[in-house]
Amino acid sequence: MALIPFWNWLGAQMGVGLPYGVAWFLSQAVFIVILCLVLMLAVAVVILADRKIWAAVQMRRGPNVVGPFGLLQTIADALKFFFKEVIIPAGANKVLFLLAPIVAVTLAFIAWAVIPFGKGWVLSDINVGILYLFAVSSLSVYGVIMAGWASNSKYAFLSALRGAAQMVSYEVSIGFVMITVLLFAGSLNLSTIVMTQAATGPFTGPLAFLHWNVFTLLFPMLIIFFVSALAETQRPPFDLLEAESELVAGFFVEYSSAPFLLFFLGEYMTVIMLCGLMSILFLGGWLPPFDIWPFNAVPGVIWFVLKIGFLFFMMAMVKAIVPRYRYDQLMRLGWKVFLPTSLLWVVLTAAWVLVFHRHA
Amino acid sequence: MLQALAFYFFSAILVASALMVIAARNPVHSVLFLILSFFNAAGLFVLLGAEFLGMILVVVYVGAVAVLFLFVVMMLDIDFAELKRGSLQYLPFGALIGLVLVAELAMAGSVWVLKPAALAAKAHATPTVTNTEALGLILYTDYVYYFQIAGLVLLVAMIGAIVLTLRSRPGVRRQNISAQNARTAAMAVDMHDIKPGDGA
Numbered sequence: 001m002a003l004i005p006f007w008n009w010l011g012a013q014m015g016v017g018l019p020y021g022v023a024w025f026l027s028q029a030v031f032i033v034i035l036c037l038v039l040m041l042a043v044a045v046v047i048l049a050d051r052k053i054w055a056a057v058q059m060r061r062g063p064n065v066v067g068p069f070g071l072l073q074t075i076a077d078a079l080k081f082f083f084k085e086v087i088i089p090a091g092a093n094k095v096l097f098l099l100a101p102i103v104a105v106t107l108a109f110i111a112w113a114v115i116p117f118g119k120g121w122v123l124s125d126i127n128v129g130i131l132y133l134f135a136v137s138s139l140s141v142y143g144v145i146m147a148g149w150a151s152n153s154k155y156a157f158l159s160a161l162r163g164a165a166q167m168v169s170y171e172v173s174i175g176f177v178m179i180t181v182l183l184f185a186g187s188l189n190l191s192t193i194v195m196t197q198a199a200t201g202p203f204t205g206p207l208a209f210l211h212w213n214v215f216t217l218l219f220p221m222l223i224i225f226f227v228s229a230l231a232e233t234q235r236p237p238f239d240l241l242e243a244e245s246e247l248v249a250g251f252f253v254e255y256s257s258a259p260f261l262l263f264f265l266g267e268y269m270t271v272i273m274l275c276g277l278m279s280i281l282f283l284g285g286w287l288p289p290f291d292i293w294p295f296n297a298v299p300g301v302i303w304f305v306l307k308i309g310f311l312f313f314m315m316a317m318v319k320a321i322v323p324r325y326r327y328d329q330l331m332r333l334g335w336k337v338f339l340p341t342s343l344l345w346v347v348l349t350a351a352w353v354l355v356f357h358r359h360a
Numbered sequence: 361m362l363q364a365l366a367f368y369f370f371s372a373i374l375v376a377s378a379l380m381v382i383a384a385r386n387p388v389h390s391v392l393f394l395i396l397s398f399f400n401a402a403g404l405f406v407l408l409g410a411e412f413l414g415m416i417l418v419v420v421y422v423g424a425v426a427v428l429f430l431f432v433v434m435m436l437d438i439d440f441a442e443l444k445r446g447s448l449q450y451l452p453f454g455a456l457i458g459l460v461l462v463a464e465l466a467m468a469g470s471v472w473v474l475k476p477a478a479l480a481a482k483a484h485a486t487p488t489v490t491n492t493e494a495l496g497l498i499l500y501t502d503y504v505y506y507f508q509i510a511g512l513v514l515l516v517a518m519i520g521a522i523v524l525t526l527r528s529r530p531g532v533r534r535q536n537i538s539a540q541n542a543r544t545a546a547m548a549v550d551m552h553d554i555k556p557g558d559g560a
Contacts, residue, residue: 021362127411127490127492128411128412128490131412131415131492132415134419135422135423138423141423141427142395145427145431145434146392149388149434160434161431161434164430164431165431168428171424175419188492
């Protein structure tokens with residue numbers, strides 16, 4: 001990684017030659033710490049943005065007391081959660097009760113290991129990056145199930161059952177959407193998937209964005225992925241797990257203080273991760289939309305963050321505008337609409353690639 | 361060195377959690393230990409350089425199969441003490457099955473040899489393609505019929521499961537979305553001219 005020369009230099013200054021393994025380990029560790037800090041800061045910003053957008057749609061002002069324009073509201077909320085008492089219900093299974101939020105937040109963090117923020121700006125550039133993300137996101141259901149079962153509360157348990165069915169169902173269509181994209185790119189590596197969307201064909205310069213997957217055959221898949229991502233992260237209109245009118249707060253009804261904060265953190269972290277994944281798969285990741293000066297002089301990571309911001313704005317608008325689905329409607333949408341459509345699109349994309357691409 | 365350390369780490373947790381699957385008192389804990397052992401098996405696959413198999417193991421077994429296990433086990437209302445009481449009488453039978461399995465494995469292992477071609481390929485492995493590509497190349501060319509037959513078997517199993525569990529109950533009100541969407545004001549509203557004093 002990029003920092004290895006720095007550690008070698010530091011080792012030389014201290015009079016010891018650092019072996020490659022140690023230098024690699026140190027640079028990875030520093031990257032991981034920086035990434036985690038940045039992500040937590042990003043989550044704080046995103047939660048505030050979510051509330052502000054929601055408020056603006058309803059013609060309210062949203063958080064506006066703590067800090068200028070309420071910018072420090074999330075920090076204040078986090079501090080409040082930390083200083084409260086952790087309450088564990090008497091009938092709860094203590095180990096699993098505390099393990100569930102840890103599992104949720106850990107899975108939300110480790111998914112970022114393979115997300116490329118720019119050319120070469122990735123913690124672990126593995127060959128099966130997209131499969132890794134699919135594996136990690138298919139595990140996120142465990143936080144919900146464990147929390148719901150360990151709480152020993154009927155509301156939490158009902159929510160866990162709903163969550164298990166909902167997340168397993170939408171996992172299927174997410175998987176098929178990923179397959180269409182990787183058929184198009186011919187690779188499971190996320191950096192390669194982004195690079196295949198770079199301007200290499202008929203459109204160059206100001207029209208470079210026409211090479212993004214969203215402007216190809218795959219456009220309907222972006223819509224399916226977007227809606228499935230909403231269902232996968234239990235955001236409205238698919239937040240049946242925490243339907244206030246029926247289940248109080250769903251699987252985390254018994255949680256308080258720091259464990260609750262961990263669930264909250266994990267949920268928003270997954271939302272940002274899925275926005276990032278969407279921008280990698282469909283919107284060209286870190287690539288600038290127009291391949292002309294000054295747009296291609298801007299660092300790729302800024303374009304990546306802007307794209308994540310745009311997708312999150314869309315998610316926040318959906319949350320503010322669309323009413324909650326009924327459970328049978330949710331299941332119908334997943335199994336009877338998204339699954340056949342994405343399956344058909346896998347076949348279509350495979351045929352398209354066979355006829356027009358001919359790579360390798 | 362680091363690889364050996366990682367191997368012993370994964371295998372130790374794998375064996376311990378596999379033991380806990382049958383030793384745990386609570387069936388939910390058993391399933392969770394099963395998930396832990398799946399994870400460590402995936403870690404061993406990655407250590408072998410078979411990252412595709414490792415990821416697929418996590419996606420299929422941990423992400424789907426074990427979720428449904430957990431789903432079912434959580435919904436069972438089990439009296440744990442009752443469950444434990446009679447289990448010792450099955451011990452001789454279980455031990456016998458285990459012994460037979462171990463003996464069969466040993467017999468199969470003692471005569472199992474790699475083909476010379478496979479050994480030669482193993483000796484100077486040149487990773488020109490990733491193992492995902494290599495698996496795909498073999499699976500969809502040399503073994504394409506077996507692959508298709510496996511898919512067909514799964515399809516038949518799926519249809520069988522649906523046929524066994526699907527029952528049509530009369531008198532259930534279902535939502536018919538196309539009928540709802542096709543409904544117009546002309547179909548829904550009837551105009552009656554009612555004279556004053558007559559009632560409807």
